[in-house]
Structure formats: C-alpha cells, structure tokens
Amino acid sequence: MKQKMDSWKRRWLWLVQALELKGASTFISIDPPAQEQEIAEVESRLRIQLPEEFRSLLMDGSGKVLVYWSLPCETIKPFDVSGEIGWGTDQLCFSDFADEEMEAQRRYLTFHVAGNGDELLLDLSSPSGTSVVHWAHETAEFRLLAxxxxxxxxxxxxxxxVGAEEWQYPYFCGEFGLDLESENSRRWKAWLHQYLTLTLEQAQEELSLLITYTEMNGVDKKVGAAFARYDGEEVLRAWLKRAKAEEDLNQIDALMCCAGDILKENAADLVRSLWSEAPAVNVSHSIRAYLSARCLPEGEGLKRVLEMLDASAKxxxxxxxxxxxxxxxxxSRRVLEWMEDKVSFPYSGWDTLYVHSQPSVSDIVHWLSAKDVQRQIVISALSILPEDYVLFNSDVEAQQVRNLLEQALDTAVLKKEKQAIRKALEKLA
Known part of the structure; x- marks a missing residue:
C-alpha cells in the first residue's frame, strides 16, 4: 500500500500544481500514516474491526487525505465536474441516512463527506469489505463506484x-462503477490532458486549436491578438462550425459568448440573424442579449432587447x-429611463439592474423622490454599489443624497426599510 500511496501522491501533487497554473481553485492535504493507537481508538469507537485493505491504507498510506479543485468559471468543459477525493480517521462513522433501520444495519461506513453533504462509503457487506459506494443526501440514492x-x-x-458530489460520477459510471474505458471517460481524460498541457503558443498556429484553447482558458488580450492574425470571416466561420457541432445548449451559449468577445462588431450580421426566424445558431435569450450588447451598436442592440421585454410584459x-x-x-443609463415605469414589488433583480445601469447622482435623486417602489429600489441599489464605483463628483452631491436618505429614514415605518436605509447611509459614509 505504501507504493500505491506514493504513486497517488505524486499524481495528485502534479495535478494540483498544473491546475493552479491554469487559475483553478485547489487544495491538497496529505497526512502521515495513522498510528496503531489511533486505529485502535477508531475501532473501539465504531465497535468493529476495520477491513484489512482500508486499515492498510490508513496505516501504510495516510490517515487523512483531501484533494480538491474547481476550474475557473470561464472554462468551458465537456462535463460539469470538479474534483474532490478524501478520507480520514476523524470522518469514519455509521451514518443514519435519515433511516433508523438502515443505521441499525451498520453496513455502510462513511469515510468522506463531500462539500454538499453527500457521502463516500465502504460497503462492509461486499465480498471485499471495501466496495466503495456514493450516497446522495438529497435523493437518498446509492451508486456503486468500485x-x-x-x-x-x-x-x-x-x-x-473527479467527485465527490452526486452529479460528478454518473458521466463516468457503468454497471460495475467507474469505467475508465467508457466513451465519456476517454473524452474527459483527453480533454483534461489537453487543458493542462496546451499553450497559447502552440494553439495560435492552428485556428481550430486556438478556439479549443479559448474554450478552455477564456478571452484576454493575448488571445485576442492571436485571433487577429487570422481573417475575420474565417474566424467567424470557424466559431460557427464549432458551435453547430455542439448539442448541449449551455455549451452553445458559452461558445457563442466567446465568439462575441473575440469578434465584437465583426459578428454584427451574425447577431442580427439571431433575431430572425432563421438564426445561424440557436442561443438563449440572455446570450442573444449579451451578444447584442457586445457586437451591435448600442442603440440597435438595446432597442431589440427592450422590444423583446415589452412583448414579454404583455x-x-x-x-x-x-x-x-x-x-x-x-x-446603459438608457435602461433606467425604460425601467422607471416597469418596476414593481418584489424589487429583487431590479436593484441589481439599477446598479449595472450606471446611475448618476441626478438619477438617484430623481428615484429617491419618486414612488415607493422606485425609492426602495434605489435605496437597495446604493447599499450594493461596488467599492470602486465613483458616484459623487463633489461633497455637495454626496450631502444631497445623504439628506434624502435621512428624510426617508425619518418617515420609514417598517423595520426592514429602516435597515436598508441605514445600510445605504453606511455605504456612502
């Protein structure tokens, strides 16, 4: 088991280091082997003798392990997975699974609890005594892993x-647990290897590879410069070809976002087609709006989206x-003009939109003096302004807004409203 552990440890450390270089969130902790006394105390607490294989893992390998990773949000990956594997003497227990009868069986020994509350278990009744099963806490379903x-x-x-939450494993599982030779497993392993090894220098020599690199790493100035080496129409055709080859709608949305960020106004005609009865590719309403904001002149793109919302409101x-x-x-501040007579209670979402619509001091003064719902929205918006948002150009402007907030505080009746106003005043202090 010591040789196995050494091999696993080398691979885990390489994986975590490689993922860190890609901007992933990672964590790794590998404790020394557990001592005989520690194992004896665990067995006494559990009132069982641990299976020999698992005992050896703890005493010849490590008493506690946790490896975790999560890819950057801009990464377009083929499966919705992150990484989590672990065990520890301090986690060993017989879970109740919200079922007293099952708890009494003392069949499943928990060795790791995932971040969402799912559990990895040893099936003590299996032929090996260490068959590994996943238990999903929301559905109460068991899944054989190995x-x-x-x-x-x-x-x-x-x-x-990969693991250890319930949606991670099904992609890669067959009748007998995790299947390394399945189509999905092969695809994932190939993708992960390419993700960890493909450089921009290599990718920029071939347009299809450059698109793959962009899917994996997102868009920045260097990526934009690499695409600039190619003809714009060729780039557009390549992105469309890639999007049309994808079946998953979420993946198509993500791909088209990247295309819009790369092509900008060069994708204007493509974006216009998305508003037609025969779009070049099908995308969600939110992505169509994003592309309209990114690739069309502001007046045209905003007009299309506002007309869509007005039709929906009917x-x-x-x-x-x-x-x-x-x-x-x-x-755009033009959004504030449109939304003024559209807002209503509950105002959640409207306050966030208000912040993103670049309000000026005059906008805020106007809304603080308007109807109750407009006033509530701007008060909530003030409390969630980004720290770097420059609102006031002078002390006079700042004092004008504070005076209006203090007047609103004096007339407020509900405790919740008073708390919101105080929070806004603290933000502007």
Missing part, C-alpha cells in the same frame, strides 16, 4: 480526482430578474 477501496482511488485518480408580469438577465450587459 469493488474495492484501492480500485476506487486508482480510478478516481486516473479521472483527475403576456406575463415582468420580473426584475428577467430584465436584469438581458439588460445588465448594456450598462
């Missing part, structure tokens, strides 16, 4: 330590969340 603990760590390590009450999801990318 016939032994050693096989489980081997397989998960090969997959880049069918159903317009929510702040719906409006914010499509208007936030514009960051």
């Amino acid at each position: 016939p032994t603990m050693t096989a489980f760590v081997d397989r998960v390590t090969e997959l880049g330590c 069918q159903n009450k317009l929510s702040g969340y719906e409006a914010n999801s499509v208007l936030q990318p514009f960051g």
Whole structure:
C-alpha cells in the first residue's frame, strides 16, 4: 500500500500544481500514516474491526487525505465536474441516512463527506469489505463506484480526482462503477490532458486549436491578438462550425459568448440573424442579449432587447430578474429611463439592474423622490454599489443624497426599510 500511496501522491501533487497554473481553485492535504493507537481508538469507537485493505491504507498510506479543485468559471468543459477525493480517521462513522433501520444495519461506513453533504462509503457487506459506494443526501440514492477501496482511488485518480458530489460520477459510471474505458471517460481524460498541457503558443498556429484553447482558458488580450492574425470571416466561420457541432445548449451559449468577445462588431450580421426566424445558431435569450450588447451598436442592440421585454410584459408580469438577465450587459443609463415605469414589488433583480445601469447622482435623486417602489429600489441599489464605483463628483452631491436618505429614514415605518436605509447611509459614509 505504501507504493500505491506514493504513486497517488505524486499524481495528485502534479495535478494540483498544473491546475493552479491554469487559475483553478485547489487544495491538497496529505497526512502521515495513522498510528496503531489511533486505529485502535477508531475501532473501539465504531465497535468493529476495520477491513484489512482500508486499515492498510490508513496505516501504510495516510490517515487523512483531501484533494480538491474547481476550474475557473470561464472554462468551458465537456462535463460539469470538479474534483474532490478524501478520507480520514476523524470522518469514519455509521451514518443514519435519515433511516433508523438502515443505521441499525451498520453496513455502510462513511469515510468522506463531500462539500454538499453527500457521502463516500465502504460497503462492509461486499465480498471485499471495501466496495466503495456514493450516497446522495438529497435523493437518498446509492451508486456503486468500485469493488474495492484501492480500485476506487486508482480510478478516481486516473479521472483527475473527479467527485465527490452526486452529479460528478454518473458521466463516468457503468454497471460495475467507474469505467475508465467508457466513451465519456476517454473524452474527459483527453480533454483534461489537453487543458493542462496546451499553450497559447502552440494553439495560435492552428485556428481550430486556438478556439479549443479559448474554450478552455477564456478571452484576454493575448488571445485576442492571436485571433487577429487570422481573417475575420474565417474566424467567424470557424466559431460557427464549432458551435453547430455542439448539442448541449449551455455549451452553445458559452461558445457563442466567446465568439462575441473575440469578434465584437465583426459578428454584427451574425447577431442580427439571431433575431430572425432563421438564426445561424440557436442561443438563449440572455446570450442573444449579451451578444447584442457586445457586437451591435448600442442603440440597435438595446432597442431589440427592450422590444423583446415589452412583448414579454404583455403576456406575463415582468420580473426584475428577467430584465436584469438581458439588460445588465448594456450598462446603459438608457435602461433606467425604460425601467422607471416597469418596476414593481418584489424589487429583487431590479436593484441589481439599477446598479449595472450606471446611475448618476441626478438619477438617484430623481428615484429617491419618486414612488415607493422606485425609492426602495434605489435605496437597495446604493447599499450594493461596488467599492470602486465613483458616484459623487463633489461633497455637495454626496450631502444631497445623504439628506434624502435621512428624510426617508425619518418617515420609514417598517423595520426592514429602516435597515436598508441605514445600510445605504453606511455605504456612502
């Protein structure tokens, strides 16, 4: 087991270091082997003798392990996964699974609790005594992952330590647990290897590779410069070809966002087609709005989105969340003019949109003096302004807004409203 542990440790450390270089959030902790006394205390507490294989893992490998990673949000990955593998003598217990009868069976020994509350278990009744099972705390479903603990760590390590929440494993599981030879597993391993090794210098020599690199790493100035080496129409066709090859709608949305960020106004005609009855590619309403803000002249893009919202409002009450999801990318004060007579309680979402619409002092003064719902929205918006948002150009402007807030505080009746006003005043202090 010591040789196994040394091999796993080398691979985990390389993985975590490589992921850190890509901007991933990572954590790794590997304790020394557990001592005999520690194991004896655990067995006494549990009133069982640990399976020999698991005992060896703890005493010859490590008494406690945690490896975790999460990729940057801009990474477009083929499966919705992150990484988490671990065990520890301090986590060993017999969970109740909200079922007293199952707890009494003392069949499943928990060795790791995932961040969302799911559990990794040893099935003590299995032929090996260490068959690894995942338990999903929301659905109370059990899923076989491997016939032994050693096989489980081997397989998960090969997959880049994916886990340990319920939606992570199904992509890679077959009848007998994690299947390293399945189509999805092969695809994921190839993707992860390329993600960790492909450089911009290599990618920029081939347009399709450059698109792959951008999917994996997002758009920045260096990526933009690499695309600038190619003909704009060629780049547009390549992005469209890539998007049309994808079946998952969320993936298509993400790809088209990247395309818009790269092409900008060069994708204007493509974006206009998205508003037609025969779009070049199907995207969600929010992504269509984002691309309109990114690639069309502001007047044209905003006009299209506002007309869409007005049509929607005729069918159903317009929510702040719906409006914010499509208007936030514009960051335009013109949105404030449109939304003034559209807002309503509850105002959640509207306050966020207000912040993103670049309000001026005159806008804030106007809304603080308007109807109750407008006043509540701007008060909430003031309390969530970004720290770097420059609102006031003079002390006179700042005092004018504070005076209006203090007047609102004097007339406020509800405790919740008073708290919101005080929070806004603290923000402007």
